[in-house]
Amino acid sequence: MSKKLAGLTKFNTRELFGPLLTVLILSIGVGAISASLQLAVQFALCNLVMVIALQVFVGNSGVLSFGHGAFAMVGAWISGMSTASERVKGNALALQELWQPLVGFNLNLYLSILAGMVLGALIAAITGAFLMRLNGLAAGIATFALLGLFYNFFFNNITFGPGSQALPAVPKFSGVYEPLVLSLIAIVVVYLFNISATARNLRASREDLLAAPALGVSIQRVRWIAFTISGALAGLSGAMYVHVAGTWQVQDYYLVFTFLTLAMLVIGGSASLWGAVVGTLVVTAVGQILLLWEQGKSIVGIKLDLPNGARSLIIAGSLVAMLLWRFAGVTNGKEFSIPFLGKRKSG
Numbered sequence: 575m576s577k578k579l580a581g582l583t584k585f586n587t588r589e590l591f592g593p594l595l596t597v598l599i600l601s602i603g604v605g606a607i608s609a610s611l612q613l614a615v616q617f618a619l620c621n622l623v624m625v626i627a628l629q630v631f632v633g634n635s636g637v638l639s640f641g642h643g644a645f646a647m648v649g650a651w652i653s654g655m656s657t658a659s660e661r662v663k664g665n666a667l668a669l670q671e672l673w674q675p676l677v678g679f680n681l682n683l684y685l686s687i688l689a690g691m692v693l694g695a696l697i698a699a700i701t702g703a704f705l706m707r708l709n710g711l712a713a714g715i716a717t718f719a720l721l722g723l724f725y726n727f728f729f730n731n732i733t734f735g736p737g738s739q740a741l742p743a744v745p746k747f748s749g750v751y752e753p754l755v756l757s758l759i760a761i762v763v764v765y766l767f768n769i770s771a772t773a774r775n776l777r778a779s780r781e782d783l784l785a786a787p788a789l790g791v792s793i794q795r796v797r798w799i800a801f802t803i804s805g806a807l808a809g810l811s812g813a814m815y816v817h818v819a820g821t822w823q824v825q826d827y828y829l830v831f832t833f834l835t836l837a838m839l840v841i842g843g844s845a846s847l848w849g850a851v852v853g854t855l856v857v858t859a860v861g862q863i864l865l866l867w868e869q870g871k872s873i874v875g876i877k878l879d880l881p882n883g884a885r886s887l888i889i890a891g892s893l894v895a896m897l898l899w900r901f902a903g904v905t906n907g908k909e910f911s912i913p914f915l916g917k918r919k920s921g
Contacts, residue, residue, distance in 0.1 A: 590765050592910030593851045594758055597622065600855065601757075605750040612750050613818070618858040619753040620815040624835045625842075626764045626850045627807035631800045632836075633844040634773050636780035637709065639801075640832055641717030642808040644724035645698055647827040649690030649809025651728065651735060654744045654822035656681040656689060668739035671732040683745055687756070687813040694809020695802050702801035706794045709783070721832060728824040740823040747817050756814055760807055764847055767803055772796050837893040843903025848910040856904065860892075861885055 601619065605612040624646060632639055655663075656679055663669050663677045681689060705716050729738050747753055767773055776796040779786040786793060816822045834857070842853020864885035867878040896903060 585769055586909075589848070589909040590762070593761050593765075593848055596851060596855075596910070597757060597761065598754065601750055601754045614858070614862055615750050616747065616753050616818040617815070618854060619750075619757045620811055620818055621835055621838065621858065622757050622851065622854040623760045623807055623814060624811035624831075625838045625854045626760060626847060627804045627811060628835060628839045629844060629847060629850040630764055630767060630804040630807065631797075632839065633846070633850070634768070634776040634780065634800055635797050637797065638714045639717040640714060640836075641701070641705075641720035642804065642835075643827045643832040644721045645694035645805040645808035646812030646815065646831070647724050647728065647824060648697055648812070649694040650812035650816040650822055650827060651824075652693050653686040653690040653813035654741050654816040655679065655735065656686045657683055657745050657817075658741055658743055662741075662743045666736070666742060668732075668736035669741070672735070673733050676734065683817065687810065687817075690809045690813030691806045692809070694812070695806035698805020698808075699798070699802040702798045702805070706797040706801060721828070725824055725828050736823070738824075740821045742821055744816055744820050744822055746820040747814075753814050753818065756810065760810060761847070761851070763803075764807070764850075767800075768847060772799050776800055834889070837889055840893055841896050841903055843905035843907050845902065845907030846905055846909050849903050849905040849907065851910075852905050853903065857889060857892075861889060864888060 597619075601615050605615040624642065627645075628639065628642055631637070631642075655676060660678055660680065663672060669677075701720055705713065705720070708716055728735055731737060735741065773796075775786070775791045778789070779791055779793045779796065783793065812827060815826065819826065838853040838857045839850055840853070841857055842851065842855075843849025863873055864880060866873055867880045868882055868884060870879055871877070900906075
């Protein structure tokens with residue numbers, strides 16, 4: 575009997591509505607508790623879109639990418655730069671050398687987010703045409719170099735942005751509903767991609783690089799398609815992030831962002847969309863609890879005085895433990911299902 579590949583193969587109402595309802599209910603419920611938790615939910619939704627962007631490529635192809643932070647970076651840059659007011663761009667000390675056409679460049683919030691997605695997809699498509707030839711360690715190093723390239727460009731360049739400083743006064747989302755709707759749309763897009771023939775062929779190449787081409791699968795082509803789609807979603811994540819933070823600075827999308835979102839994917843389970851959702855929720859919740867303990871606060875009567883930085887160490891340790899003893903993650907590569915929504919067909 576042939577081995578069944580992990581991952582979605584056909585449309586199943588339960589497997590789609592599980593992640594959607596989980597994210598919807600938790601976002602609204604937790605966000606309604608306090609203003610600080612509402613902000614935490616908004617950042618979690620930004621991370622969620624980034625994690626499912628990684629799942630589209632890393633989870634389906636098995637090729638590790640450290641470069642998706644670059645796509646989030648450019649998505650955040652174009653969205654923040656195009657929505658900041660001309661007065662801010664013209665008068666901010668960090669933007670005195672800004673290229674003049676960028677000063678007057680302006681889009682509304684939603685068009686700027688779309689521009690972030692398009693730019694993220696474009697950069698991914700161009701770079702992916704070369705990077706998708708690589709496998710294993712070479713692919714990881716090359717994508718990490720891509721991240722470093724864009725980081726150093728923005729960090730040391732004051733013609734296209736504030737350099738190492740911050741772009742202030744970027745318009746913020748009015749509440750949790752805007753990032754929530756964008757996250758739900760992203761989940762639907764990823765689900766539909768994961769049941770497509772392209773995604774199935776990509777997972778086949780993940781399982782056997784030699785057998786897949788023999789069956790007519792163009793590995794470079796299916797990887798490139800997934801890389802481009804994931805670049806668009808990473809650009810969306812960056813654009814969302816800049817409108818939650820209210821400012822753009824290149825450091826927000828570099829190493830911490832890259833390794834945190836990869837940890838979320840691995841801990842949840844990279845082979846499934848549900849794993850990406852669970853990983854984001856688990857790491858976010860644990861991170862918030864550890865942060866409160868670092869600040870010396872009590873949670874349901876439990877108070878621990880953790881040193882600063884303990885949160886990062888514990889999350890990193892959890893990632894290592896998951897890689898060593900449960901590589902398939904918390905979900906073991908399985909999708910969520912809701913029993914009362916339809917029947918799963920055998921086959």
